[in-house]
Amino acid sequence: MEARSGPLFSRRSLLLSTAALLISTSSRSTARTIAGALPWEPNGGNPPVAAKLGPWEFFSVDEGRAMEALADRIIPPDAQTPGGKDAGSAVFVDRQLAGGYGAQEGHYVRPPFIKGMKNQGAQSEGGPRKEYRDGLAALDKACKAREGGKSFADLTDDRKDAVLKDIEDGKLELEGVDGKSFFALAIKDVQTGFLADPIYGGNRHMAAWKMIGYPGARYKYLDWVGRHNEPYPLPPVSMIGRAEWTTNNSGAR
Numbered sequence: 001m002e003a004r005s006g007p008l009f010s011r012r013s014l015l016l017s018t019a020a021l022l023i024s025t026s027s028r029s030t031a032r033t034i035a036g037a038l039p040w041e042p043n044g045g046n047p048p049v050a051a052k053l054g055p056w057e058f059f060s061v062d063e064g065r066a067m068e069a070l071a072d073r074i075i076p077p078d079a080q081t082p083g084g085k086d087a088g089s090a091v092f093v094d095r096q097l098a099g100g101y102g103a104q105e106g107h108y109v110r111p112p113f114i115k116g117m118k119n120q121g122a123q124s125e126g127g128p129r130k131e132y133r134d135g136l137a138a139l140d141k142a143c144k145a146r147e148g149g150k151s152f153a154d155l156t157d158d159r160k161d162a163v164l165k166d167i168e169d170g171k172l173e174l175e176g177v178d179g180k181s182f183f184a185l186a187i188k189d190v191q192t193g194f195l196a197d198p199i200y201g202g203n204r205h206m207a208a209w210k211m212i213g214y215p216g217a218r219y220k221y222l223d224w225v226g227r228h229n230e231p232y233p234l235p236p237v238s239m240i241g242r243a244e245w246t247t248n249n250s251g252a253r
Contacts, residue, residue: 081208097129167179168180218236
């Protein structure tokens with residue numbers, strides 16, 4: 001075999017040497033000894049952000065009033081459980097619209113926009129922010145036109161229910177808005193806020209979880225998974241614990 005003079009240089013050798021350098025460098029800079037603990041930290045990668053106390057972040061004052069009134073008719077209060085308003089469902093929707101949900105994060109939002117099939121979910125160009133802004137404005141406008149100048153939030157509960165039923169049945173049209181689709185969206189989001197972890201602004205004091213007997217974000221309750229029709233004996237726990245455990249209760253609005 002003919003001998004070759006000089007070093008033998010190849011792309012493979014370059015890649016291998018570079019990889020070895022990276023491994024040795026990274027191992028020196030990040031390696032740590034773990035003893036007596038789990039090798040991870042809760043919510044270390046993508047921690048949820050707690051809803052903040054304070055004013056509306058997306059809704060205007062009038063939109064917020066309409067949304068709270070809407071939430072209270074979608075989930076009316078009773079003697080045992082607060083309704084959608086007092087449970088914070090409207091706050092939940094507001095904070096979601098101000099965040100990634102409203103901004104349609106992770107969605108393809110470039111044209112062309114084509115009406116999708118029902119199983120494809122929302123396909124609108126403006127997204128939920130525009131749907132709520134236009135929908136709440138159209139709702140108030142329709143109410144003022146047929147309810148003696150009163151906005152939706154100013155109606156009696158019976159009249160609110162009558163308006164919503166007519167929208168749901170297609171008997172009352174909202175100008176420039178698909179009323180039935182808007183009402184369906186509001187129902188879904190209000191229900192989500194009512195049952196979600198309180199960290200997101202709804203389900204205040206875990207009222208919905210107490211109502212349905214859900215243990216919440218407890219570390220372990222496997223002993224009770226198969227015990228049907230038995231009330232869970234312990235109170236629910238949020239991702240941020242329970243109000244009794246901290247002096248800094250991070251509720252919302």
